[in-house]
Structure formats: structure tokens, C-alpha cells
Amino acid sequence: MDYEAVIGLEIHAQLNSETKMFCSCPNRPGDEPNRNTCPICLWMPGAIPKFSEHVLEKATLAALALNCEVQKHNAFDQKVYYYPDLPKGFQLSQFHKPLAKNGWVDITTEDGIPKKIGIHQVHMEEDVAKLVHETEGRIPISLVDFNRAGTPLIEIVSEPDIRSPYEAMEYIKALRTQIRYVGSADCSMEQGSMRVDANISIRPKGSDQFNTKVEVKNMNSIHHVGDAIAYEINRQKGRLNAGESIVLHTRLWDPEKRITSAMRGKFEGPCVPDPSVPQILLSNEWLENLMSQLPEMPSQKVERFVREYGLPYDEGVLMSSERDLSEYFEAVVEEGISPRTAVHWMTSQLMPAVRERNQTISNTPVTPRRLSELLAMLDRDEINAKSARDVLLKLFESDERPDVIVKKYGFKQVSDVDELEVLVETILSANPDAVDDFKSGVAKAMGFLIGQAMQASRGKANPKLIRDILTKKLG
Amino acid sequence: MNKKIFSYIDSKPSIVHENGILSGKSISIQPNMSVRGWPTEAGSKALERFVALEDATVIENLRTAGATIKGSTHMSELSFGLIGDTGAQAVATGEVDIALMTDSMGEARIAASSKNLFGFKPSFGIISRYGLIGLIPSMECYGIVANTPMDIANVMGAIAGIDDRDYSMPDSILPDFGRFEDCKKWGTCGVIAECADVLEPSQSKAFTAALSRLGETGMAIREVSLKDFDLFRAAHNVIGSVEASSSCGKYDSVRYGHRAQSARNWNEMYLKSRAESFGLLVKTYLFQGAYYQFENYETFENACRIRAQLMEDMEALYETIDVLIVPTQKRNDSQNETNTIDGVYDAFDLTLPANMTGQPAIHVPGSLFGRETDPGLQFVAPRLGDMRLLSIADHLMTVREGDS
Numbered sequence: 066m067d068y069e070a071v072i073g074l075e076i077h078a079q080l081n082s083e084t085k086m087f088c089s090c091p092n093r094p095g096d097e098p099n100r101n102t103c104p105i106c107l108w109m110p111g112a113i114p115k116f117s118e119h120v121l122e123k124a125t126l127a128a129l130a131l132n133c134e135v136q137k138h139n140a141f142d143q144k145v146y147y148y149p150d151l152p153k154g155f156q157l158s159q160f161h162k163p164l165a166k167n168g169w170v171d172i173t174t175e176d177g178i179p180k181k182i183g184i185h186q187v188h189m190e191e192d193v194a195k196l197v198h199e200t201e202g203r204i205p206i207s208l209v210d211f212n213r214a215g216t217p218l219i220e221i222v223s224e225p226d227i228r229s230p231y232e233a234m235e236y237i238k239a240l241r242t243q244i245r246y247v248g249s250a251d252c253s254m255e256q257g258s259m260r261v262d263a264n265i266s267i268r269p270k271g272s273d274q275f276n277t278k279v280e281v282k283n284m285n286s287i288h289h290v291g292d293a294i295a296y297e298i299n300r301q302k303g304r305l306n307a308g309e310s311i312v313l314h315t316r317l318w319d320p321e322k323r324i325t326s327a328m329r330g331k332f333e334g335p336c337v338p339d340p341s342v343p344q345i346l347l348s349n350e351w352l353e354n355l356m357s358q359l360p361e362m363p364s365q366k367v368e369r370f371v372r373e374y375g376l377p378y379d380e381g382v383l384m385s386s387e388r389d390l391s392e393y394f395e396a397v398v399e400e401g402i403s404p405r406t407a408v409h410w411m412t413s414q415l416m417p418a419v420r421e422r423n424q425t426i427s428n429t430p431v432t433p434r435r436l437s438e439l440l441a442m443l444d445r446d447e448i449n450a451k452s453a454r455d456v457l458l459k460l461f462e463s464d465e466r467p468d469v470i471v472k473k474y475g476f477k478q479v480s481d482v483d484e485l486e487v488l489v490e491t492i493l494s495a496n497p498d499a500v501d502d503f504k505s506g507v508a509k510a511m512g513f514l515i516g517q518a519m520q521a522s523r524g525k526a527n528p529k530l531i532r533d534i535l536t537k538k539l540g
Numbered sequence: 541m542n543k544k545i546f547s548y549i550d551s552k553p554s555i556v557h558e559n560g561i562l563s564g565k566s567i568s569i570q571p572n573m574s575v576r577g578w579p580t581e582a583g584s585k586a587l588e589r590f591v592a593l594e595d596a597t598v599i600e601n602l603r604t605a606g607a608t609i610k611g612s613t614h615m616s617e618l619s620f621g622l623i624g625d626t627g628a629q630a631v632a633t634g635e636v637d638i639a640l641m642t643d644s645m646g647e648a649r650i651a652a653s654s655k656n657l658f659g660f661k662p663s664f665g666i667i668s669r670y671g672l673i674g675l676i677p678s679m680e681c682y683g684i685v686a687n688t689p690m691d692i693a694n695v696m697g698a699i700a701g702i703d704d705r706d707y708s709m710p711d712s713i714l715p716d717f718g719r720f721e722d723c724k725k726w727g728t729c730g731v732i733a734e735c736a737d738v739l740e741p742s743q744s745k746a747f748t749a750a751l752s753r754l755g756e757t758g759m760a761i762r763e764v765s766l767k768d769f770d771l772f773r774a775a776h777n778v779i780g781s782v783e784a785s786s787s788c789g790k791y792d793s794v795r796y797g798h799r800a801q802s803a804r805n806w807n808e809m810y811l812k813s814r815a816e817s818f819g820l821l822v823k824t825y826l827f828q829g830a831y832y833q834f835e836n837y838e839t840f841e842n843a844c845r846i847r848a849q850l851m852e853d854m855e856a857l858y859e860t861i862d863v864l865i866v867p868t869q870k871r872n873d874s875q876n877e878t879n880t881i882d883g884v885y886d887a888f889d890l891t892l893p894a895n896m897t898g899q900p901a902i903h904v905p906g907s908l909f910g911r912e913t914d915p916g917l918q919f920v921a922p923r924l925g926d927m928r929l930l931s932i933a934d935h936l937m938t939v940r941e942g943d944s
Contacts, residue, residue: 108795110572110580111673113708145789149794152792209794334833335834341677342707343710
């Protein structure tokens with residue numbers, strides 16, 4: 066039978082607020098254990114949670130970035146369960162009255178078709194403490210680090226609109242781009258600031274029923290999400306084809322073995338309205354003020370880049386995929402560099418070099434201004450492309466201006482015709498075979514001779530002039 | 541000082557202020573109110589050897605007003621009911637002028653009624669609960685037991701006020717506790733007919749007598765009806781136990797309190813520690829709350845709906861009257877039988893409506909209407925009408941003093 070997959074994702078993203086959700090402890094889970102704690106997040110008797118408006122702003126911005134309807138009346142519930150990582154026996158989350166509902170993000174399917182993936186709801190939730198399991202001599206011990214307890218998360222619950230591993234990965238990427246744009250969260254699966262759980266079921270193609278789903282956890286990269294879903298779809302097909310049925314349960318992805326395996330059932334507690342954290346009522350002014358802080362979002366930006374700068378659509382997408390990248394691009398264009406040249410140099414030269422050095426586009430010493438100065442010299446024929454690439458690498462090592470580096474290392478392009486004619490003569494007399502080849506119609510001999518001339522000039526000759534002189538002399 | 545009354549006595553009570561509104565007044569608190577360095581076990585093994593880390597906002601405010609905080613009385617486990625509580629006794633025996641109690645179903649009023657004292661429960665959300673180790677967050681507040689309405693008003697003046705550390709306080713314009721109001725303004729009292737129906741014959745007789753005495757002081761009394769009055773008790777029982785169950789989730793023996801020995805893993809440690817920590821009454825209440833949370837959530841939702849409806853019904857009564865009169869107790873001695881959940885609710889079913897609706901309420905002692913052994917009356921006002929009640933109580937006291 067032909068099956069199709071029905072996939073929904075539940076994504077937890079750590080908000081990058083300064084403080085925790087209900088106290089003023091720093092939101093830095095990675096610090097020395099139990100350093101960022103206070104009576105509130107340790108839930109000492111008599112402490113009262115104090116909900117942070119800053120967290121509310123970050124969460125609401127993320128919800129707006131995901132095209133959600135923000136709920137002007139939302140509230141916290143207690144998700145009741147007992148575990149050592151939860152200092153009060155319940156987790157403050159939003160269940161009955163979530164922060165936002167009915168959003169979507171745009172993706173393109175593997176067949177190149179645009180598709181909207183619906184978002185059921187976005188709600189706020191506090192993170193729990195971290196457990197560290199060690200041994201003391203031969204005795205196993207468990208340590209609790211409360212630095213993470215009470216740090217803010219948003220949970221993004223998609224509609225079951227996803228049909229393939231590819232769509233799932235595209236959805237995560239699109240959602241991540243949107244949230245990073247508004248600056249609410251870093252969304253790095255590798256660093257654990259974003260966790261993705263996938264609910265997967267399959268059904269005969271054409272059917273519109275929802276079958277029993279299986280939840281898969283523990284993927285720590287977007288590719289693992291794709292792999293785990295692909296594995297799980299095949300596993301379920303195998304089951305059904307063998308006449309077995311699918312049972313509701315949770316499975317863990319094993320990145321080493323590249324399989325999922327069943328985990329012990331987790332106890333799901335009830336959700337009771339919390340009586341201590343006041344319900345959240347958002348005024349129109351508050352919401353309008355926040356909406357006015359929204360930056361130009363990627364889809365609008367792509368459209369503008371295509372319209373204003375004449376970029377092809379895919380280059381527009383590329384340049385708007387990250388907010389800091391798009392800002393870098395526009396800064397370079399602002400300096401008078403042609404947009405396509407900027408895209409070409411940024412994608413083929415700058416970005417690989419930045420990544421190689423573990424820098425980011427916003428902290429690299431090759432600022433938009435320095436790159437622009439370099440590209441301007443190239444444009445004026447003062448250096449050739451090869452030299453420009455060499456100078457670019459030198460820009461990472463020094464803080465000198467590109468023109469200073471060009472002068473210092475003698476990168477200036479040789480455009481003196483007399484000087485170049487002498488050079489060409491030398492090359493022609495040294496390579497009689499190539500000259501003969503060219504004359505007998507082997508076109509690539511020209512390329513060889515140009516290469517020889519460039520090499521002899523140690524890369525500094527103006528390649529266009531060399532070609533002109535060669536053509537004249539051989540013609 | 542008396543160890544039977546006090547669980548902790550401050551050997552050198554500090555007096556911050558010689559000329560404060562409470563200078564010269566001595567106050568007892570309960571060991572669930574945080575004072576830095578004081579044992580704060582809230583009457584429970586779940587908080588065994590717990591010492592408060594900082595002062596509750598109320599403690600800071602009392603000291604600023606010049607009060608002498610003499611020590612902590614004994615209290616019921618986690619402030620549920622009144623078993624073992626000695627707050628009112630501390631006042632009645634003259635150990636202190638004022639006792640601060642935790643009121644989540646009427647504890648201050650019931651305790652006062654047994655000692656011929658005034659017992660006051662303020663409006664919800666006008667006193668910071670920061671540092672109060674509570675049980676039922678949506679209903680509890682500090683309650684005050686004292687000899688005079690003036691003492692209560694002065695304590696309220698000192699401790700009421702918005703606090704940055706208690707984010708759950710709604711923005712309210714606080715009553716002016718510095719000045720009694722003219723009672724002629726609040727002259728119309730409504731007696732809820734359905735309350736009179738549940739009284740024992742002896743209580744009923746005394747209640748009628750007190751009402752006629754009240755009439756003689758110039759207050760107008762009329763009957764009003766709140767037909768679902770009996771639902772207050774049921775709804776409080778469900779919501780209170782659910783909130784208590786959540787509140788006690790933090791007593792897991794990981795960070796403080798009693799930890800059972802010889803558990804083989806964390807789960808067993810939780811189970812054993814909690815089994816050993818709570819007394820039977822509290823354990824039953826928590827178990828009941830967990831039942832509604834896990835097994836019968838619909839009943840909890842219904843209780844919340846009923847509570848909202850009752851609040852509206854109660855609000856509507858004030859369209860024709862200024863204050864409500866409710867008997868304080870059905871029977872004279874019912875607080876003595878509080879070793880079952882039903883027993884607790886039997887004692888508090890006439891006082892707990894004020895806790896569920898967030899309204900202020902005061903118990904005025906029987907001596908003001910007849911003999912000391914008379915049951916007295918409970919007055920209830922709309923939220924933030926605290927000063928109406930204290931003014932009426934002060935008025936009645938003045939009238940009584942004029943008589944004798």
C-alpha cells in the first residue's frame with residue numbers, strides 16, 4: 066500500500082532574555098553549577114514568583130514572527146509531576162490559555178511548491194534544573210544544578226501539516242530564521258538552545274484520518290530530525306505491512322546507530338491553573354508598541370532585494386536568510402558596490418573564510434566598509450581578482466586598510482602596456498609549441514599562454530590587457 | 541513566657557521605632573511567617589529544621605511601625621485548620637496584645653470567637669504574602685486576633701500596602717486605616733437567611749438575640765437571600781485541596797525539610813520522605829487535592845465556575861445593603877473536632893465564604909451583645925471595605941462601654 070506521513074513538531078526554544086522567567090537571576094545555565102539561583106527559582110518556602118515582562122516581550126515577538134494571533138488574555142498553568150529536576154513538583158507552563166494561536170511559516174517542498182505549515186500554538190514555559198549523574202567511589206550519585214531552573218522557553222506546536230522529512234527540516238529552518246530575526250532566541254539545536262520532538266503517524270495516501278502517532282525525541286541537529294523521521298516512517302510502514310499495529314509511545318533517536326528505540330513511558334500529569342502568577346492581560350497599546358518593533362521580515366526583504374537591487378530570487382533568499390547577513394549586504398551596497406558583486410564576493414569568498422575562522426558575519430574584522438574598499442579597488446582595475454582574494458585573507462589578519470595592504474605587499478595590478486608587451490614577448494619565445502597550437506586552431510592554447518604570463522608577473526598583471534596583447538601579436 | 545503558647549521566643553526583641561503606631565504593642569506570629577534566623581517549620585515535619593533566610597515583608601513593616609514581635613506561637617500543620625494553634629490563647633492570656641495568624645478559611649475569626657476576642661480577615665491582596673509559607677494561595681492572607689478594633693486598624697495600617705516582592709497583589713486603592721468612618725453611612729446590614737437555617741438551636745437563639753441588640757444600637761437589619769450559600773463549602777473543599785496539593789509539591793526533601801533514611805532511589809526517597817513528613821489530616825487533604833488534579837479534573841473546573849458565580853451573587857447582595865451579617869459558627873465548640881476534613885469544614889463553613897470571595901470579614905465577640913459566652917457576630921463587607929467593618933466594630937465597642 067502507498068502510505069503518506071503525517072508529522073507535527075513540538076519545538077522548545079530557549080529565549081535569550083537577560084533574566085530567568087520568574088526571578089532576576091541571570092539566564093546563563095552554563096555558569097558554575099547553582100551560581101544563578103535565588104529563593105524563588107529554588108522554590109524556597111515563602112518565595113513568590115515574579116513574572117518578567119522582558120520575557121513576555123521576547124516570547125510575544127517570537128509569536129508575532131511566526132504570524133500568530135497573540136492572545137490578549139493568557140495565563141500560566143501548573144504541569145504537575147514529581148522529578149528531582151523540578152523544585153516544586155510542578156512546571157509553570159501555559160496549557161488552558163496559551164500566549165498565541167493560529168500561526169504559520171512558509172516553506173518550499175522538495176518539489177519546489179510553496180507551502181504553509183500551520184502553527185497550532187506558541188506558549189511560554191519554564192525550563193527545569195539539570196541533573197548530573199556521577200559516582201562517588203562505587204556509589205552512584207545524582208547532582209542537581211538549578212542554574213537552568215526557571216529559565217524561559219517557548220514551545221511551538223505545529224499543526225500536523227508536515228508530510229516528509231524534508232518538509233520537517235525546511236519548517237525548522239524557516240521557523241528558526243523568523244525567530245532569530247526578531248532576536249528572541251538563538252535556536253541552535255547543536256548547542257541545545259532548541260529541542261525538537263516529532264510526532265509521526267502514517268496513513269494510506271488520500272486518506273484524511275489521523276492514526277496513532279509515535280513521538281520521537283533526542284535529535285540534536287536538523288539533519289538528525291530528518292533522519293529520525295525517515296527512519297520512523299519506514300519502521301511504521303514495516304509494522305503495518307507485517308499486519309502489526311502502531312501503539313502510542315515515545316521513542317529516542319540514537320544518533321550513533323541511526324535508529325529510534327522505545328523509551329519507558331513518561332507520566333503525564335494534569336495541568337491546573339496556577340493561583341500565584343497573575344493572569345496576563347495585554348493592552349492594545351502594549352501589543353501595538355511591540356509590533357512596531359518588528360523588523361522587516363525575511364519574505365518582505367527578499368521581495369525588496371529583488372526589486373531594489375535586481376538580485377535573482379535565490380540570491381535574494383540567500384542574502385536575507387539571516388538578519389546580520391542581510392544587514393552586512395546592504396551596508397556593502399551602501400558603499401557603492403554593485404549588489405551582484407557584493408553577493409558574489411560575500412558567498413564565494415567572505416563567508417567561507419569567516420566560517421573557517423569561527424567568526425560570525427557580525428563580529429568578523431572584515432567589516433562591510435573594509436570589504437567595500439577592497440571591491441572598489443577591484444572595480445577600478447587597481448588590482449585583479451586574484452590579488453583581491455589574497456588581500457581579503459590579509460584583512461582577517463590585520464586592521465590596516467585594503468589600499469595600505471595593496472601597497473605594502475605590492476598587489477597593485479600592472480597595467481603598463483609597454484611593460485606587459487615585454488612580458489608577453491618573453492612568454493611567446495619560451496613556448497613555441499603553444500604558439501603553434503594556437504595558430505593551428507587549438508583555442509585553449511590562449512588560456513595556457515595567459516596563465517604563463519600571469520604566473521610570470523606573480524599574479525599582478527592585468528589579465529585583460531595580456532589577452533589583448535596576445536591576440537594582437539598572434540593575430 | 542509560656543512554652544505551651546510559644547514555639548519560639550525571641551530573647552532580645554528588637555524595637556526599631558519608639559514612636560511608631562505600634563510602639564508598645566507586643567505581637568505574636570506563627571512559625572510559617574519568615575523572620576531571618578528563626579525556626580520556621582510551619583507546624584510540619586516537612587519543614588523540619590528549616591530556618592528562614594530573610595524577613596517577610598509583614599515582619600519588616602511591623603518592626604518599622606514599632607511593634608515588638610515576641611515570638612512564634614504553635615500552629616496547626618501548614619496552617620490547615622486550628623488543631624494545636626495557640627495564637628488566640630496568646631492574646632487571651634495577656635502574653636501579647638495582638639496575634640498574627642494565617643487565615644485561609646476563617647482561622648483568625650474562629651480562634652477569636654472561642655476567646656471572646658476580635659478576629660479580622662482583611663481583603664485579599666492588600667498585604668504582601670512575601671515570606672508567608674502558605675497552603676492555599678488564592679484564599680489565604682494574614683489574619684489578626686486582638687482585644688480592640690483599634691489595634692487591628694493600627695496593625696493593618698502598618699502592614700497593608702503594595703510590595704514589589706509580591707507580584708500577585710492586584711493594584712488596589714487601599715482603605716485608610718488611620719481613621720474610623722461614621723457608621724451611620726454603613727447602617728444597613730443584610731442577614732443571609734440561608735445561614736441562619738444551619739445553626740444549632742442554642743446558636744440560633746443567641747444569634748437572634750445579638751441581632752436585636754444590634755438593632756438597638758441604631759443599625760438597620762434586613763434579610764437577604766443567597767440560595768447557593770451551601771456551595772461555598774463544597775467549592776472551597778475542592779479548590780483548597782487542589783491548591784494545597786500543588787503548594788506542597790515543593791516539600792520533596794531535596795533542598796530542606798525532613799528526608800527519610802535508607803531510600804534506594806530518588807522516587808523512593810520522595811515517597812518515604814513525604815509519607816513521614818505530613819500528618820494524617822494534611823495528608824488526607826493533599827491526597828484529596830491530587831485526586832481532583834489527576835482523576836477528576838472536571839469537578840475542579842466546576843468548583844472554579846461555582847466560585848465565580850458565588851462571587852457575583854455575593855457582589856449583587858451589596859446593591860441593597862452595606863455589610864453582611866453571617867453567624868461565625870454553627871456550633872459553639874465545633875473547632876474542637878477538627879481531626880477530619882469534614883470536621884474542619886464543619887468548623888469553618890460560615891467563615892470560609894469571605895476567603896473564597898476575597899472579602900474582608902470580622903468576628904465581633906459575644907460580650908458586646910450579651911455575655912462573654914455568647915457566640916458573637918461575623919460581619920462581611922465588599923472587597924476593600926475593610927474600614928467599614930472595623931468602624932462598625934469600634935462603634936459597637938463604644939456603645940457597649942457607654943452601657944457599662
